[in-house]
Amino acid sequence: MAGSALVGQPPNTSDDYKVIVSIGRLMEFPPGMLDPSKGLPIPLKRPASDHYPSNYPNHAPAITAAMAIAISLICIITGLRVGLRILRKDLRWGWDDIVIIPAAVRDLSQPNMKNRTLIRLW
DSSP states (O other): OOOOOOTTSOOSSHHHHHHHHHHHHHTTOOTTTOOGGGOOOOOOOOOOTTTSSTTSOOOHHHHHHHHHHHHHHHHHHHHHHHHHHHHOTTSOOOHHHHHHHHHHHHHHHHHHHHHHHHHHHO
16 A cells, blocks of 8 residues: 655545645635646745754643642542541432542543653653
């Protein structure tokens, strides 16, 4: 199976052809001006070697610290709520007490996956 063509090259597959036609429509090329069989006539240049990532600040430590605070608050609040329901017999379990446990599990796992992605991207 042939790979896709690069920008500016003729299409290798029918999907490349369709992509060029779609980009031409998005960029509002007049009919007949764009010949998709020749490729997309837009010169794309690579950014300068000092463009990325050195000119962009690294936000990963700040994001990690903020998520650590959020995770600890989730653990403390959920733990206190569930602990009070278990230890004090006069407090009744409601639907919100049952729903908070899976919500806390989701909230604890979701930032972890996002954090790994953000650190990899930075």
